[in-house]
Amino acid sequence: MTDADAISESTPTESSPGPLDIDDAAELTERIVDNVERVIVGHRDAIEHILVTVFARGNLLLEDVPGVGKTMLARAVATSLECSFNRVQFTPDLLPSDVTGVSVFNEKTREFEFQPGPVFANVVLGDEINRAPPKTQAALLEVMAEQQVTVDGATHAVPDPFTVIATQNDVEPGRTYELPVAEIDRFTKKIRLGYPTEDEETTLLGRVAGEHPIESLDSVATVGDVKRARETVSRTTVREPVRAYVSRLAGYTREHARLGVSPRGSIALLRAAQARAVFEERGYVTPDDVQTEAPTVLSHRIRTDTDADGAAIVERALAEVPVE
Numbered sequence: 001m002t003d004a005d006a007i008s009e010s011t012p013t014e015s016s017p018g019p020l021d022i023d024d025a026a027e028l029t030e031r032i033v034d035n036v037e038r039v040i041v042g043h044r045d046a047i048e049h050i051l052v053t054v055f056a057r058g059n060l061l062l063e064d065v066p067g068v069g070k071t072m073l074a075r076a077v078a079t080s081l082e083c084s085f086n087r088v089q090f091t092p093d094l095l096p097s098d099v100t101g102v103s104v105f106n107e108k109t110r111e112f113e114f115q116p117g118p119v120f121a122n123v124v125l126g127d128e129i130n131r132a133p134p135k136t137q138a139a140l141l142e143v144m145a146e147q148q149v150t151v152d153g154a155t156h157a158v159p160d161p162f163t164v165i166a167t168q169n170d171v172e173p174g175r176t177y178e179l180p181v182a183e184i185d186r187f188t189k190k191i192r193l194g195y196p197t198e199d200e201e202t203t204l205l206g207r208v209a210g211e212h213p214i215e216s217l218d219s220v221a222t223v224g225d226v227k228r229a230r231e232t233v234s235r236t237t238v239r240e241p242v243r244a245y246v247s248r249l250a251g252y253t254r255e256h257a258r259l260g261v262s263p264r265g266s267i268a269l270l271r272a273a274q275a276r277a278v279f280e281e282r283g284y285v286t287p288d289d290v291q292t293e294a295p296t297v298l299s300h301r302i303r304t305d306t307d308a309d310g311a312a313i314v315e316r317a318l319a320e321v322p323v324e
Contacts, residue, residue: 019231026281032080035220039076039213042200049191055233056271058188059164068193070167074125082219083122090132096139100149122159126166130176144186161226188268190300236274237284252317259303269297287323
């Protein structure tokens with residue numbers, strides 16, 4: 001590579017303005033969280049988890065009982081980011097083509113034309129994803145991992161940035177399907193919202209007594225801001241001792257569970273820790289960032305043959321794996 005090539009790759013252009021400064025990226029995060037809180041009451045940590053996922057180029061799984069605001073949270077984040085947003089209601093009769101799109105024959109041109117499905121948006125909400133059979137769930141595997149859809153041998157890229165936020169119903173196991181391990185592993189994080197406190201619910205009821213606040217919510221960031229923030233996160237320094245710490249945590253789960261954390265999970269944890277560092281206005285990752293993100297990034301990937309669940313394994317790993 002010549003010096004000119006190096007300069008052209010590192011110097012921002014009009015079409016690619018380059019990453020945000022650390023302070024600007026942290027301020028952007030604070031602005032988005034504050035805006036979403038105009039709609040969502042009492043879940044600041046959950047909003048941050050979603051933004052970590054978005055800036056870490058990942059996908060998020062929300063598991064909880066119906067009616068706690070999962071769909072509204074996803075809508076509020078998408079609106080705040082001025083991103084395109086599509087919602088897919090997963091049902092037992094939903095087909096893969098209903099999600100990804102289908103090729104339709106055009107009588108005028110005598111050619112097949114691709115009609116994009118709802119996954120062609122910046123933020124895609126898969127509502128109650130476990131109500132659809134595995135074949136339909138599998139329609140998301142390619143797009144979640146590679147941000148593209150292949151239909152009839154032709155590949156179509158989805159919008160950039162791209163994030164899937166899926167909700168999972170955990171109160172009707174007899175009427176739902178278990179998510180395949182390969183799909184669960186593609187979710188950067190898995191979180192729960194939980195019920196609001198009495199004060200939070202009182203505040204919520206006051207807000208929705210008239211027009212719902214989502215109807216008047218304005219965007220506070222552009223798609224370009226999200227792209228630049230993602231680039232800031234990807235350039236956040238992760239030194240070898242921190243990378244080794246992530247590897248040891250993953251290794252611990254593999255030694256103490258039937259199915260431990262995959263390399264994809266290690267990568268997800270590293271990227272989430274980078275995003276957390278940026279949120280804290282730092283250009284480098286510390287072990288504290290890794291420990292903050294590990295429970296929501298690693299727990300859902302672990303399968304055991306004992307009473308201990310993935311969260312317990314991660315908790316033990318954080319307590320027993322040394323930080324060098």
